[in-house]
Amino acid sequence: MADTAKKSGGGQIIKLALVLLAVAAVIALVLGVVNEITKGPIEDYLNNKRDEAYAMVMPGEGNNYEELDAGSYTNDASNTITKLSKATDASGNEIGYVAETTFSGAQGMITMVIGLDNDLVCTGIGITEHSETSGLGAKAADPTDPFPQSLPGNGDGLKLSKDGGTIAAISGATLTSRAVVTEIQTVIDAVKSL
Amino acid sequence: MNIKQQFKEGLVTNNPVLVQLLGMCATMAITTSLFNGIGMGFSVLIILTCCNVVISLIRKIIPNDIRLAIFVLVIAGFVTIVDLLLQAFIPALSESLGVFIPLIVVNCIIIGRAEAFCQKNPVGASFFDGIFQGLGYTCVLICMCVIREFLGKGSFGSGLINTTNGIGTGSGVHIFPAEYGALVLTLPIGGFITLGCLIALMQYVLRRSEEKKAAKANEEKEAANV
Numbered sequence: 001m002a003d004t005a006k007k008s009g010g011g012q013i014i015k016l017a018l019v020l021l022a023v024a025a026v027i028a029l030v031l032g033v034v035n036e037i038t039k040g041p042i043e044d045y046l047n048n049k050r051d052e053a054y055a056m057v058m059p060g061e062g063n064n065y066e067e068l069d070a071g072s073y074t075n076d077a078s079n080t081i082t083k084l085s086k087a088t089d090a091s092g093n094e095i096g097y098v099a100e101t102t103f104s105g106a107q108g109m110i111t112m113v114i115g116l117d118n119d120l121v122c123t124g125i126g127i128t129e130h131s132e133t134s135g136l137g138a139k140a141a142d143p144t145d146p147f148p149q150s151l152p153g154n155g156d157g158l159k160l161s162k163d164g165g166t167i168a169a170i171s172g173a174t175l176t177s178r179a180v181v182t183e184i185q186t187v188i189d190a191v192k193s194l
Numbered sequence: 195m196n197i198k199q200q201f202k203e204g205l206v207t208n209n210p211v212l213v214q215l216l217g218m219c220a221t222m223a224i225t226t227s228l229f230n231g232i233g234m235g236f237s238v239l240i241i242l243t244c245c246n247v248v249i250s251l252i253r254k255i256i257p258n259d260i261r262l263a264i265f266v267l268v269i270a271g272f273v274t275i276v277d278l279l280l281q282a283f284i285p286a287l288s289e290s291l292g293v294f295i296p297l298i299v300v301n302c303i304i305i306g307r308a309e310a311f312c313q314k315n316p317v318g319a320s321f322f323d324g325i326f327q328g329l330g331y332t333c334v335l336i337c338m339c340v341i342r343e344f345l346g347k348g349s350f351g352s353g354l355i356n357t358t359n360g361i362g363t364g365s366g367v368h369i370f371p372a373e374y375g376a377l378v379l380t381l382p383i384g385g386f387i388t389l390g391c392l393i394a395l396m397q398y399v400l401r402r403s404e405e406k407k408a409a410k411a412n413e414e415k416e417a418a419n420v
Binding site for chain 1: 226227252255256257259260263264267268270271274275278279281282283285289290292293346347377380381
């Protein structure tokens with residue numbers, strides 16, 4: 001390989017660069033077309049999932065969510081709350097708060113929707129994206145698992161039983177459970193600071 | 195090289211995972227349910243076949259000095275296409291495979307076949323090489339999934355059978371309750387153990403058949419001498 005470069009010097013390098021550029025340009029064009037086709041369905045899917053999570057934590061038809069200004073509440077050190085909204089039901093009564101959060105779990109980032117009622121008691125969680133271990137931490141994202149089902153009804157000061165609280169962690173997935181519980185507390189603190 | 199021989203190489207004698215020992219990281223990581231295994235296997239099969247064809251088509255015009263860069267570009271292109279299509283049309287699969295779809299870019303099966311096969315062979319042969327090597331990979335994934343799922347969770351075909359809410363949500367057939375399963379098999383360590391056993395089995399079978407062949411050849415030789 002080295003001797004071809006020696007033989008023809010600068011011209012050869014420009015030729016290589018042009019070939020590489022041409023290949024990259026063709027691939028970029030194809031990817032652009034594919035992106036154009038798939039953009040719609042991917043967005044629909046993510047919106048659907050978020051809406052489902054909202055419906056799970058705030059039951060009822062025709063709820064409205066009014067986004068609160070990020071400066072009006074305290075966030076934690078790594079700004080895990082990405083969106084905090086005040087929820088009102090169809091007839092305009094305040095029914096609580098919904099937060100969209102992104103925080104680190106045991107393996108990667110977890111994206112979760114958390115609902116609180118007016119008394120700052122958790123009404124439920126909905127995990128929309130995560131990369132936790134299948135069979136262990138991933139159970140947190142399964143609404144039928146005992147762990148997510150044990151969360152509603154817990155208010156300010158909630159903790160895992162290992163940390164002196166009352167919530168039983170998913171066995172084998174303490175880190176995931178702790179991250180979820182800590183995040184709920186972060187949202188409670190944020191709403192308290194309003 | 196004829197198709198029959200390529201078929202045998204891809205699935206058995208030169209199996210990408212069990213003989214060439216390529217692409218093992220993803221193999222161990224995703225083989226926890228049949229749905230994942232089949233999804234990953236076919237994603238790799240499609241990407242491998244497309245890359246093989248394209249690389250074989252352009253093999254005469256790419257300068258030798260930058261062939262690896264071009265291989266990686268082509269592979270990354272196809273992986274991104276498959277990734278986007280999965281996200282858009284089979285989101286359940288995209289979610290359960292997660293980062294392992296984009297990671298196919300660095301799956302050494304694909305660059306390995308490009309380097310070892312496609313840059314020296316015509317399009318037709320490269321196409322079949324992609325299909326058979328992909329099938330070989332898929333078969334190993336399916337074996338691993340079935341073993342790990344059964345022993346680890348006591349079920350068969352989770353994600354595919356007993357579908358309740360669209361593809362990928364099925365709970366599978368429970369053969370014994372999940373609590374009695376060896377959880378260790380669904381964890382990464384179980385991936386190592388299962389893969390090790392499969393490789394050992396494969397080597398045993400290959401060696402037996404070689405010994406048999408050698409014995410047969412010897413016999414014929416002796417018969418000819420007599």
